[in-house]
Structures are given as C-alpha cells and as structure tokens.
Amino acid sequence: MDFNTVKNLTEKYLFPNYGRMDVAFERGENCYLYDTNGKQYLDTVAGIAVNSLGHSHPEWVKAMRDQVSHLVHVSNLYHIEEQAMLAQRLNTITPDSITRSLFCNSGAEANEGALKTAVRYTKRKKVLSALNGFHGRTSASLGATGQTKYQASFEPLISDAFHYYTYNDLESVKEQMDRDTAAVMLEGIQGEGGVIVATPEFVKGVRDLCTDYGALMIVDEVQTGVGRTGKWWCMEHYDVIPDIITTAKGLAAGMPIGAVMTTDEIASVMTPGTHGTTFGGNPLVCASACSVIDIINRSRILDNVNRVSEQWMKELKALKSPKIKEVRGMGFLIGVELQDEATAAAVKKFMFDHNILINVAHGKTVRLIPPLIFSMEQKDVFMVNFKLALE
Ligand SMILES: Cc1ncc(COP(=O)(O)O)c(C=O)c1O
Numbered sequence: 001m002d003f004n005t006v007k008n009l010t011e012k013y014l015f016p017n018y019g020r021m022d023v024a025f026e027r028g029e030n031c032y033l034y035d036t037n038g039k040q041y042l043d044t045v046a047g048i049a050v051n052s053l054g055h056s057h058p059e060w061v062k063a064m065r066d067q068v069s070h071l072v073h074v075s076n077l078y079h080i081e082e083q084a085m086l087a088q089r090l091n092t093i094t095p096d097s098i099t100r101s102l103f104c105n106s107g108a109e110a111n112e113g114a115l116k117t118a119v120r121y122t123k124r125k126k127v128l129s130a131l132n133g134f135h136g137r138t139s140a141s142l143g144a145t146g147q148t149k150y151q152a153s154f155e156p157l158i159s160d161a162f163h164y165y166t167y168n169d170l171e172s173v174k175e176q177m178d179r180d181t182a183a184v185m186l187e188g189i190q191g192e193g194g195v196i197v198a199t200p201e202f203v204k205g206v207r208d209l210c211t212d213y214g215a216l217m218i219v220d221e222v223q224t225g226v227g228r229t230g231k232w233w234c235m236e237h238y239d240v241i242p243d244i245i246t247t248a249k250g251l252a253a254g255m256p257i258g259a260v261m262t263t264d265e266i267a268s269v270m271t272p273g274t275h276g277t278t279f280g281g282n283p284l285v286c287a288s289a290c291s292v293i294d295i296i297n298r299s300r301i302l303d304n305v306n307r308v309s310e311q312w313m314k315e316l317k318a319l320k321s322p323k324i325k326e327v328r329g330m331g332f333l334i335g336v337e338l339q340d341e342a343t344a345a346a347v348k349k350f351m352f353d354h355n356i357l358i359n360v361a362h363g364k365t366v367r368l369i370p371p372l373i374f375s376m377e378q379k380d381v382f383m384v385n386f387k388l389a390l391e
Helices: 003-013 058-070 081-093 107-122 139-144 170-176 200-213 283-298 301-318 341-353 376-390
Strands: 025-029 032-035 040-043 100-104 126-130 162-165 181-186 216-221 244-247 258-262 324-330 333-338 359-361 365-368
Touching: 040 376, 058 283, 081 100, 081 283, 100 107, 107 126, 107 139, 107 181, 107 216, 107 244, 107 258, 126 139, 126 170, 162 170, 170 200, 181 200, 200 216, 283 301, 301 324, 301 333, 301 376, 333 341, 341 359, 341 365, 341 376
Parallel strands: 126 162, 126 181, 181 216, 216 244
Antiparallel strands: 025 032, 032 040, 100 258, 244 258, 324 333, 333 365, 359 365
C-alpha cells in the first residue's frame, strides 16, 4: 500500500491519539527499517526500546515460525509449557530471591499487577511514586505516573492512593513514608522523563526505607530491563534487590508482553481469582521471550551493548556543541539533552531527512534506544550525521 493511502485510512478510521511522523514501514532487517518507497532508515528507536534483537532476527524468526505452526494461544485455565519455561529462564537472570513471574501484555499492565500485589500483600493503602516518572496509562499505572500532562482530564480514574516524591531526593520519600505505605515505585532511569539516572544513594536509601517501614520496593524495569543498560536489570548497577520488578518492552522483542516478578512469599498472596488476563503469557509470546533470552545469552549481546555504548557515550560527551546541555544514561539508554525543544525537533528532522530515526523524550532530550545488536559501525554512521545535525 502506498504511504498516502495508509495515511488517509489512519486519519479516517483510527483514534487521533498519536502524533505520527509522515512515514510508514513495510519491513525491517537488523537495525534497519524500510518504508513504503523502499527507502532504508537506521533505527535508533527500536519501537521505543522494544526491538531488542533488531528486526527479523533470523534465529528469532525461526523460533516464532516453529511456535506459530504448533500452538499460538491457550487459556491460563491450563498449564502452558512455554510460560513455565519463560518463568524458569527469568528466575535464572533475576536476583535469587526473585523466583516467581506473572505474565501480562504490556508495561502498564505489569505495573497494575505489581500494585495489586503490593496492596494485597501489605494490606496498606498508600503508594509513593516519583514526580516526572512514567509507569503507563491505565488507571493505576497512570496514577503512579507523576506527571500532570498525562493525568490531566482523567483525574476521576486516578486513585488517591498515589503520593508523589521528588526523584533523587530521599528526604522527600522519607517525608511521605509511613506504616500505611504499601509500596515505593521507581525507575532506575526515568526514560520517558528525559533519561534521568537515579543516584546510588537514592536507590539504596529507598531500599532501606522500604525495609524499615515494611513497604515493598517496586522497580519498574519496563524500559531499563532485559539488557538495555548493559546488565539484565538496571538495579544490578546499584547492587539493590527490589521486592517486585516489572518489565515489558524488550522482553519478547516486539511481541506484546509484560511481567511482574517477585518472591515466593509475596507472590503467594495472589491466589486463584485475584488477578488474570486472557492473553497474558500465551505460548507464542512466551516462546518469543524465551528465544530473546537465549539469543542474548548465546550471542553475548550484553557485551555488545557495553562495548558500543561505552564508546558512544565517550564520543557524545566529547562533542563540544553549545546546543548540548548534558549527556546521560547507561548502556543503550542514552539521553542527549539539547538546549531547547526547537533544537531537538530540528535535529530529529535533519536525522530523518538523512535516513536515521531518533526519538526525543520530554521535549528536548534525544533518547537513543537502539536494538541491543546496534553495531560500532552503525554508531559511527549515527555520529557523522548527528554532528552535522548539530552544526
Ligand atoms: C518505565 C515505563 N513503565 C511503563 C511503561 C508503560 O508500558 P506500556 O506502554 O507497555 O504500557 C513505559 C512505557 O514507555 C515505561 O517506559
């Protein structure tokens, strides 16, 4: 289908809830996407940190083909081999105490599941979450998302359970912490919030406060998880073990999945009937996630993330452009904060016109979240064009 037809159908039949760029993609391979005219783009967006293996990774495609040809969906009324295998694999890549998984279909749903679990386990009423954080757009996850721009006009749907603290300010968590606090939620890096990295003192301080008050520490690794920061989980950089980890985006490399992961004891409160979802953890999506974890392990993809990102960060920090305010991040979650929104928009357009897709978070921060297989050579192509864009 040609682009104009796609655009006309979109504008006529879809909700107008997304601001879309004037392009539609027909296929992808490695870190490249091809539009309806066959034009190739280098992809540093990866479907917003989703396509961890790039596009159409041959081993992953084979795993998907095999799975589709024998079983795609059965209900959670039955035992599901692929789901059990995925939970076992997650057990091997999470801290020892995190033994149990619950599967759903998105990051927001994973956070809903985590919040329900925390409230049921602690029998408490308050949840603390960060200003400028992002946890999704369903009712409770929107409540946890401490940004009025996402909440405005939906207030009736947001529970008054949520109280907001200032990120990286331990005093502000302390002030609101009490014996009725079920959980403190946080991201190791606020991705949507403009790639703001948590300080070690803050993360460790939140861990200690949660332990002292009997509240659960829920770490949202929806964006930072599954290798994006160069380790399986961002919290490994901090040497902190949360009570609940949520993840989604990169876990199944493009198939919709979310996961809540926690301890035996905490998971035990979620007895039959307390939570569930029709599609959650179906054989196809779980086979996809198993294949992602296997490929990342087998092909030493985390080594690639660390090697390329270290050099990339170095080169970005060495850029002496007055248009750059700060370079931040970890692994393949890098933020280049530019001087203002107009500059960010112009840089994004320049890059697009030079066949490179980039994302801008929080108005003026270029957020680099490529597939985890992004190579040194692809980084070089990006840098050549990025320098030109800044000029
Ligand atoms: C940290 C974080 N949590 C939750 C979400 C929501 O995930 P989803 O869009 O899959 O519902 C996102 C999405 O960007 C996210 O970055």
